[in-house]
Amino acid sequence: MTLTIAFDNSYARLPGRFHARQTATPVAEPRLIALNRALAARLGLDADALASPEGVAVLAGNAVPEGAEPLAQAYAGHQFGGWVPQLGDGRALLLGEIIAPDGARFDLQLKGSGRTPFSRGGDGRAWLGPVLREYVVSEAMAALGLPTTRALAAVATGEPVWRDGFARPGAVLTRVAASHIRVGTFQYFAAQGDTEAVALLARHAIERHYPDASDALGLIAGVVTRQARLIAGWMSVGFIHGVMNTDNMTVSGETIDYGPCAFMDTYRPDKVFSSIDAGGRYAWANQPQVALWNLAQLASALLPLIAPDQEAAIEAATEVVNRFAAIYQAEWTRRFGRKIGLAEAGEDDLPLIQSLLGAMARNEADFTRCFHGLSDGTARDTFIDPTAFDAWAVDWQARLAREADPVATMQSANPVRIPRNHRIEQAIAAALEGDFAPFHALNAALAAPYSHVEGTEWLEAAPEPEEIVARTFCGT
Numbered sequence: 001m002t003l004t005i006a007f008d009n010s011y012a013r014l015p016g017r018f019h020a021r022q023t024a025t026p027v028a029e030p031r032l033i034a035l036n037r038a039l040a041a042r043l044g045l046d047a048d049a050l051a052s053p054e055g056v057a058v059l060a061g062n063a064v065p066e067g068a069e070p071l072a073q074a075y076a077g078h079q080f081g082g083w084v085p086q087l088g089d090g091r092a093l094l095l096g097e098i099i100a101p102d103g104a105r106f107d108l109q110l111k112g113s114g115r116t117p118f119s120r121g122g123d124g125r126a127w128l129g130p131v132l133r134e135y136v137v138s139e140a141m142a143a144l145g146l147p148t149t150r151a152l153a154a155v156a157t158g159e160p161v162w163r164d165g166f167a168r169p170g171a172v173l174t175r176v177a178a179s180h181i182r183v184g185t186f187q188y189f190a191a192q193g194d195t196e197a198v199a200l201l202a203r204h205a206i207e208r209h210y211p212d213a214s215d216a217l218g219l220i221a222g223v224v225t226r227q228a229r230l231i232a233g234w235m236s237v238g239f240i241h242g243v244m245n246t247d248n249m250t251v252s253g254e255t256i257d258y259g260p261c262a263f264m265d266t267y268r269p270d271k272v273f274s275s276i277d278a279g280g281r282y283a284w285a286n287q288p289q290v291a292l293w294n295l296a297q298l299a300s301a302l303l304p305l306i307a308p309d310q311e312a313a314i315e316a317a318t319e320v321v322n323r324f325a326a327i328y329q330a331e332w333t334r335r336f337g338r339k340i341g342l343a344e345a346g347e348d349d350l351p352l353i354q355s356l357l358g359a360m361a362r363n364e365a366d367f368t369r370c371f372h373g374l375s376d377g378t379a380r381d382t383f384i385d386p387t388a389f390d391a392w393a394v395d396w397q398a399r400l401a402r403e404a405d406p407v408a409t410m411q412s413a414n415p416v417r418i419p420r421n422h423r424i425e426q427a428i429a430a431a432l433e434g435d436f437a438p439f440h441a442l443n444a445a446l447a448a449p450y451s452h453v454e455g456t457e458w459l460e461a462a463p464e465p466e467e468i469v470a471r472t473f474c475g476t
């Protein structure tokens with residue numbers, strides 16, 4: 001079985017200071033854990049060839065496929081608000097880009113493939129737990145209909161990875177993305193005063209993601225729009241990214257870096273999962289503000305391209321960045337409106353949505369179960385005090401009288417299943433014992449999140465108190 005991948009590596013053609021050419025460090029005993037056949041088909045890749053020994057060698061980094069030009073991408077970033085002038089792929093390699101049958105261009109990247117010039121003190125590796133988490137959650141995000149990087153494959157390396165004094169099984173994730181260009185990629189060059197590189201990168205990003213944009217302002221406007229919509233989408237499914245540093249925000253508008261992420265069970269606007277987010281900077285309710293702050297950093301990196309006069313550039317960029325609030329608010333209203341059965345919610349409907357959310361918080365309602373329960377009469381059962389729900393439902397029913405098919409609207413907006421954190425942890429624990437069945441069952445159940453599927457009820461319920469997993473770790 002021969003694996004042929006038609007690479008066309010536009011990022012590798014950018015000047016040398018954009019990346020470090022590097023091959024993966026071979027691993028002892030590659031073994032395929034999961035191959036995403038549906039995604040392979042979408043990309044025009046031969047899944048059987050990927051699953052063959054030759055294919056698995058490529059997915060593990062033990063063989064370089066013909067046409068690939070592996071490289072680590074340079075980037076910088078603000079981490080928890082603190083500036084880090086050089087980050088870069090310290091444990092990932094871009095193999096190259098492929099053009100799918102429909103003409104769309106995708107990066108093919110290995111994550112956990114060994115040390116690079118950007119590794120600093122790190123070992124360049126990933127362990128099984130975070131690889132499975134990223135696989136499950138990124139694919140669930142795609143199934144929910146939200147823009148995201150994808151997981152094409154997970155491979156066990158047969159080598160230990162040391163974390164906190166424990167030997168963990170090593171793994172490599174094959175990630176697919178519209179690109180891996182981050183806000184931090186622009187910042188990396190801007191901070192060095194390398195305006196030529198910023199301009200080259202802007203042109204590259206425009207060609208790949210915003211062909212209608214004619215200049216840097218158009219690029220910013222495009223990213224602002226996509227990120228505002230993306231974050232509103234996260235909010236609508238209770239997703240908490242957990243580490244929204246500027247190096248973890250894409251310019252394409254796809255969700256990236258599923259390190260400490262989680263979906264919340266009980267609705268709490270200030271919910272934080274990440275063990276390192278002590279100040280709650282990246283709490284659920286803070287995500288739009290953080291995104292806006294990150295976008296301001298992008299705009300500031302692009303200032304030299306906007307106008308020779310800095311004052312004028314700042315003024316123009318600020319106007320574009322400030323469009324975020326209206327785009328976000330419109331998308332938030334549209335999404336939460338649909339969640340309560342309103343096909344086209346408007347500003348007038350905000351009090352109704354907000355009063356439900358307030359009551360949900362006071363009554364410790366499960367976010368996913370409560371919204372889904374609106375269409376089958378079980379929402380009130382998720383409240384500590386169901387009569388509080390009933391009180392809200394009076395106004396709600398009155399408003400629903402003006403809707404043609406509110407049940408259909410709600411069912412298309414409220415997932416019945418999300419990747420619950422305790423289920424992810426259970427799947428990881430089983431995998432560490434050599435049993436990957438729960439991991440595969442989780443992926444299968446999450447592929448169709450909006451409809452009831454026989455045999456997947458175990459994933460619909462909120463965790464029992466003793467099952468709750470309230471902490472996540474940063475995934476390195």
Ligand SMILES: Nc1ncnc2c1ncn2[C@@H]1O[C@H](COP(=O)(O)OP(=O)(O)OP(=O)(O)O)[C@@H](O)[C@H]1O
Pocket residue numbers: 087088089090091092118119120121122123124125126243247248256257258259474475476
């Ligand atoms: N085990 C490791 N070895 C070397 N570098 C690492 C390791 N873990 C993380 N890094 C680097 O630390 C920085 C921040 O890591 P972060 O957790 O945001 O990213 P990541 O999960 O590795 O990757 P990505 O953002 O591509 O999903 C990045 O530059 C990353 O490459």
Ligand SMILES: [Mg+2]
Pocket residue numbers: 247248257
């Ligand atoms: Mg990252």
